[in-house]
Amino acid sequence: MSQQSYPVVKPYLKTHTLVPENQETPIEFIQNDTIPSRLFYRRNHFSYPSLSHSNYWLPINGLVSAPLLLSMQDLLQMPAKTVKAVLECAGDKRSFFKPKVFGEQWEKGAINQGFWKGVPLRTLLERAGLREGAKEVVIEGYDYGKTPDSDQVYTYARSLPIEKALHPDTLIAFEYNQQPIPFKHGFPLRLVVPQWYGMASVKWIKQITIINSHFSGPFQSIDYVYYPNKENNEGAFPVTTINVNSTIQQPRDMDILNRGNHIIKGIAWTGEGYITKVEISTDNGQTWTNAKMDNRDSGQYGWVLWSYEWAAGKSGEYVILSRATDSTNRIQPSEPFWNRKGYGYNAMDKIKVKIE
Incomplete structure (x- = not known):
């Protein structure tokens, strides 16, 4: 088998703005099931x-019997x-909308996965006593x-909403991947709301x-609205649940490859249910073949790693597509749901490669 060899490159965040800091993950270089904090996208x-960790207090007040x-x-x-x-930014892949929309022009890297440890928000609300x-x-x-x-x-x-706040996996998190949450990602405490876009966390x-x-508030009634x-x-x-989606990590868009066998691989995820199928097309959608899903045990809120072995026998240009389906029968569309602020892009992923 011939497999395209990729140059050894140390991945780094791609900068969109420095003040405020907005940088995306080089998703094509992510090899593992979790993303290290140094490659965690930054959205501000x-x-x-x-703020001071040594003098940090968390008030819980309002309609409660015993404020904490x-x-x-x-x-x-x-x-x-x-x-x-x-954890996916609602604006992930915004740059692919046609016609173009205003906002940070995220490509495919405003997405993250890792292990969050914390106290369920439900525990705190029950202790305070909802009225x-x-x-x-x-x-x-x-x-601010x-x-x-x-x-x-x-x-x-x-x-x-109360129902989502009381979900047992909505967390007041203090650790990311067995370490205190890095300051740039919310230290000492951040909310983590699985299945919803990142603006909620x-x-x-x-x-x-x-x-x-x-x-x-403006980030509820003006922004993060379709x-x-x-x-x-x-x-x-309102923008809430993550759409079913997939991303091709390798090959990269506009790669030039040799004839022979190549591994097409990527990730697929959803905010409802779980991923049941990932399909690949190497002929711009004329035919589709099921990819192999490599980590079906990724957990209720994790992405699926998938791969497909492609025998590229003829020279020429190829359009490769990926589309995912979840257990609620949501499937990636050929075209995204266009909206003025550019949220929730989830059209089939597409790259173009050349075989020599």
Whole structure:
């Protein structure tokens, strides 16, 4: 078997902006099931906050019977659990929308997977005692600044409906891959909401407030909303669950390969159920073949590694596609659901290669 050899390159984050810092993972170089913290994509709306771990307290207030003020030591002494989960920015793959949309022009690397350890948010809410009428849980971060379309200063804050907040795997996390969460990813505490896009997983948690209404902060009611119409807000609805998706990691787009056998490989993930099938086409969608899924035991919230051995016998240019299907029968479409802010891109992945 001849297999294309790739040059040894030390992977690094691809920078989109430095202030605030937005950098994506070189997903084509990820070989393992988890991403090390140095290659974890960075998504920020504002500059990094200033806060002290030594004097860190977490208030839980609002519609509760017994408001709490918890130290890190308090949290570390509570029963914790570890969850392996995909964390994907809602704007992942935004650069592929046609027509183009404004926003960070993410390619395929605004996605991450790792092991998160923390205390279920449910544990804290039960200890505080939810009062009658509680509808949403607002999680506020320490990061703040002005939004692009306003001179007003906001902190980054999001809410969860009570049902999602009480899910046993919604975590107040303090570890990532058996280490304290790196500062740039939310140290000392961040929310982790499996199956939802990353905007829900608020970093640098400042406080948690239970309310009896719908939270309408700018990162809830203006951003992270699907706007299907270019000219108006008709039909708008919130961004929540991750769409079924896949990415081809190798070969890379525009690679030049020799004739012979090549391994096409990548990842597939979903926010509902689990991946049941990944298909590959090497003729721009005319025919499809099932790929081999290598880690079906990736956990309830993990991505699937897949591979396909391709016998490239003829010279020429080839368009390779991947599409995933999940257990709820969601399948990647040939075209994405276009929306004005460019969220949730999940069209079949596509690369072009040349065989010499």
